[in-house]
Amino acid sequence: SAVLSGMRLSTELMPMMGQDISTPRKLGAFVMALNPAAFGSRDEFDAGMIRYLNALRRSETREGGTVLAPGDREWALADNRHSHGVPLDPATIEAFTRLARTHGLPPLDPIRATTR
Secondary structure: OHHHHOOOOHHHOOOOOOOOOOOOOOOOOOOOOOOHHHOOOHHHHHHHHHHHHHHHHOOOOOOOOOOOOOOHHHHHHHHHHHHHOOEEOHHHHHHHHHHHHHOOOOOOOOOOOEEO
8 A cells, every 4th residue: 555655665664663753754544445235235245244254253362362353442442431431641631621611611520531
């Protein structure tokens, strides 16, 4: 995708860490969206994806490891944040508190505003 987006190849990238953090790294991204229905029926696609995910999740792991499919970690995090709130750093909580006070709004719900 680097070539398609006009960016540097991975072997040409500057280190991400180090003294020079101001020089642009010329990282790029290429995104392609496909309509599965253009290649076959939706039922065939869904069945194929279920087979793929089942096979992936049955893969052997290292001891203590877990196999994750794309999106698994994000869905789990979204579920956790829906149930337990979004962690906020103390500076953000204070900024929201000041903003609420300025506009006569109630402060953050302390149960939903957790710190990290």
